[in-house]
Amino acid sequence: MSMTTDHDTPAITCPQCGGPSSFAKSNRFRPFCSERCKMIDLGAWGNEDFRVPAESPPLDAQYGDPRHED
Numbered sequence: 001m002s003m004t005t006d007h008d009t010p011a012i013t014c015p016q017c018g019g020p021s022s023f024a025k026s027n028r029f030r031p032f033c034s035e036r037c038k039m040i041d042l043g044a045w046g047n048e049d050f051r052v053p054a055e056s057p058p059l060d061a062q063y064g065d066p067r068h069e070d
Helices: 035-046
Strands: 010-013 020-022
């Protein structure tokens, strides 16, 4: 959801807390609203909370299993 502030500065929703966040260059934490939200997101990224789930191939699969490669 996009909003505008009094000075026509684009405002967005903070991806961490959902509160309003200024997208102006003066907001050094953009797109986050604060340093706290930025650090929470960075910690989640570091913990691999944002990874895409994928299924591992079966251990007996011919391709992708280093035990069956020459």
